Amino acid sequence: MESPETSRRRFLKTSTAVGAGTAVAPNLLLGQAKGANERFRVGVIGLSRGRGHIKGYQDVPNAEVAYICDVDENRLASTAKQMADKNQGTPEAVGDFRRILDDPDIDAVSIATPNFWHTPAAITACKAGKHVYVEKPGSYDAHEAMTLVKVAKETNRQVQMGAQRRSYPAMIEAVKKLREGVIGELRYARCWYSSTRPSIGKGKIGEPPAELDWTMWQGPVPEAPYKSNLLHYNWHFHWLYGGGELANNGVHALDVARWAMDVAYPNRATCMGGRYHYDDDQETPDTTTAVYDYGDVGISWEASSCHRRKPEQQSFVTVYGDGGKLDFTSSNYAIYDIDGKEIAKNTDPPSDIPHFTNFANSVREGEELNLPISEGQISAMLCHLGNMAYRTTGAVNVDSETGKLIDNPEAQKLWGRPEYRAGWEV
Numbered sequence: 099m100e101s102p103e104t105s106r107r108r109f110l111k112t113s114t115a116v117g118a119g120t121a122v123a124p125n126l127l128l129g130q131a132k133g134a135n136e137r138f139r140v141g142v143i144g145l146s147r148g149r150g151h152i153k154g155y156q157d158v159p160n161a162e163v164a165y166i167c168d169v170d171e172n173r174l175a176s177t178a179k180q181m182a183d184k185n186q187g188t189p190e191a192v193g194d195f196r197r198i199l200d201d202p203d204i205d206a207v208s209i210a211t212p213n214f215w216h217t218p219a220a221i222t223a224c225k226a227g228k229h230v231y232v233e234k235p236g237s238y239d240a241h242e243a244m245t246l247v248k249v250a251k252e253t254n255r256q257v258q259m260g261a262q263r264r265s266y267p268a269m270i271e272a273v274k275k276l277r278e279g280v281i282g283e284l285r286y287a288r289c290w291y292s293s294t295r296p297s298i299g300k301g302k303i304g305e306p307p308a309e310l311d312w313t314m315w316q317g318p319v320p321e322a323p324y325k326s327n328l329l330h331y332n333w334h335f336h337w338l339y340g341g342g343e344l345a346n347n348g349v350h351a352l353d354v355a356r357w358a359m360d361v362a363y364p365n366r367a368t369c370m371g372g373r374y375h376y377d378d379d380q381e382t383p384d385t386t387t388a389v390y391d392y393g394d395v396g397i398s399w400e401a402s403s404c405h406r407r408k409p410e411q412q413s414f415v416t417v418y419g420d421g422g423k424l425d426f427t428s429s430n431y432a433i434y435d436i437d438g439k440e441i442a443k444n445t446d447p448p449s450d451i452p453h454f455t456n457f458a459n460s461v462r463e464g465e466e467l468n469l470p471i472s473e474g475q476i477s478a479m480l481c482h483l484g485n486m487a488y489r490t491t492g493a494v495n496v497d498s499e500t501g502k503l504i505d506n507p508e509a510q511k512l513w514g515r516p517e518y519r520a521g522w523e524v
Contacts, residue, residue: 138458140206140231141165141189141198143219145177146330147233148210152177154454155208156186161458165190165198170330171309193311195219199226205461209233210260213346214339217242218318218522220471224253229461231454233260235341235349235478236471241514242524243475243482244501250471258457258467259474261353265453268430268444273358275442280433281419287359289351289399290412291343295384296404297376298335301327318515318522327379335380337489342382343401344369344488345481352390353469353477354415354426355397362476363501364390364397369488375404388484392498399484476501486512 138161142148145168155161166181166189168174174191181187198204199222206229209219217237220230230250236259237243250257263269276284306312306324315329316322319338333339334346356362371386384403390396413425422435429448433441452468459465479501486509487494495504503510518524 136160136462137162138206138462139164139204140208140458141167141195141201141204142208142210143167143195143198144210144212144215144233145170145173146210148208149177149180150450151208151210151231151454152181152186154450155458157451158455158458161454163187163189164204165192165201167192167195167198169193169311169314173330194314196222199223199228205229206231206256206457212333212339213341214238214319214333215317217246217524218518220246220257221249221524224249224255224257227253227255229256229457230471231258231260231457232471234353234474235345235481236260236474237478237482238341239512239514240479240482240486240501243478245524247472247475256457256460256467257471258453258460259469259471259478260453261350261469261474261477262450262453263350263354263429264357264469265456266429266446266448267452268446269354269426271444272424272426272431272433275433276358276417276419276424277360280421280442281417281424281435282421284359284417284419285395287355287395287397287415287417289348289355289397289415291347291351291399291401291403292406292412293403294406297378298327298332298380300379301325316519318518318524320517320519325379332380335382337381340382341481341485342386343384343403344382344386344388344399344484345478348386348388348399348401348484349477349481351415352397352399352480353474355399355417356477356480358415358417358424358426359392359395359397361392361395361397363479363498364392364483364496365498366391366493366495367480367483367487368493369484370492371401371488383488386484386488388480388487390480390483397480 142151142163152163155163166177178191207223209232216232220232223230303323303325312324367390369388371383373380373384375384386401389398414428415426417424424433430444430446432443435441456468460467490508494506494509497504
């Protein structure tokens with residue numbers, strides 16, 4: 099096997115240029131681009147984060163949200179009313195996303211469901227001939243991550259992952275400066291996440307509310323009883339449904355760090371922490387440190403979900419080079435020399451619109467995606483590897499060429515979901 103250094107350098111040589119996606123280029127996999135002036139019709143699935151999708155598509159030229167979908171009738175009705183009140187159109191409202199796929203005039207679906215639905219829904223859409231925008235992390239586990247990439251390639255569908263910072267002009271500018279050597283040879287990247295999440299409490303088993311299709315909400319997950327503190331957010335913190343804070347928020351920062359450092363799979367991933375703040379139903383840690391070793395460079399992610407640790411000064415991502423550092427905020431950057439003097443910055447405000455526009459343009463014109471699923475799922479794999487490490491020995495060794503585990507039977511048991519509900523197998 100080649101050395102980690104050789105592997106990384108070969109990846110750097112063949113990896114996508116920093117500006118990929120900002121220039122229009124023929125997409126050889128697409129084969130049937132519609133043209134810039136044709137109507138782009140999309141269905142939005144999942145109406146929490148999905149409302150952000152709807153808002154984003156309103157500013158994409160000649161785009162139409164033709165369907166909205168949710169398993170909660172109240173959310174479906176309130177979103178439809180909100181769109182009507184804001185003159186955002188009158189889409190068809192459905193409770194089963196497969197009804198959207200039956201419409202031959204739909205170009206794409208935009209998936210903003212819980213994580214455990216991302217891959218099954220995306221694969222179903224790809225096989226139905228639809229293009230897909232899928233929220234981060236795009237997969238529940240490593241098996242799903244690699245299977246989704248495979249299916250997207252086999253079906254020749256455009257699949258964009260919703261880590262939208264890949265389309266922020268300031269972020270693109272910052273990474274370009276790193277490539278140009280603004281802080282010299284890159285050595286390490288650190289990521290942070292902090293919040294003041296309250297306890298999720300201890301839920302009660304019972305009947306689901308009348309407006310909720312509990313069977314459809316669970317989808318691919320094996321049957322489990324309804325619990326009062328799962329919906330619509332705290333499923334993130336139960337291993338059956340989510341990947342904790344690492345897969346929830348860590349994927350955003352790790353994607354930026356990996357992009358900035360221009361690396362793919364690590365050689366080793368470690369992850370330690372615990373549930374330190376509350377005695378409740380949360381299974382995933384509230385305090386975590388994950389470290390990814392690439393041989394000649396490294397990346398770390400530190401989270402404190404229930405304590406903001408003020409007045410510590412934490413950036414979103416900091417990249418260290420021999421000549422200084424670059425701090426990414428959530429949407430822009432500042433650059434400092436080795437003595438800590440600020441030498442450049444960008445304070446542009448964030449916007450999701452470029453990421454949705456890039457997706458629509460990829461379908462209509464063959465524009466390169468800013469975050470194709472093949473690239474996005476490498477970032478998701480950092481989260482999956484970290485969680486496998488946390489839930490077993492604290493560390494996993496990784497084949498940096500393939501992302502697969504090396505000699506770790508316990509972690510391998512967590513590579514994929516052991517059981518799916520019939521009909522939703524990945």
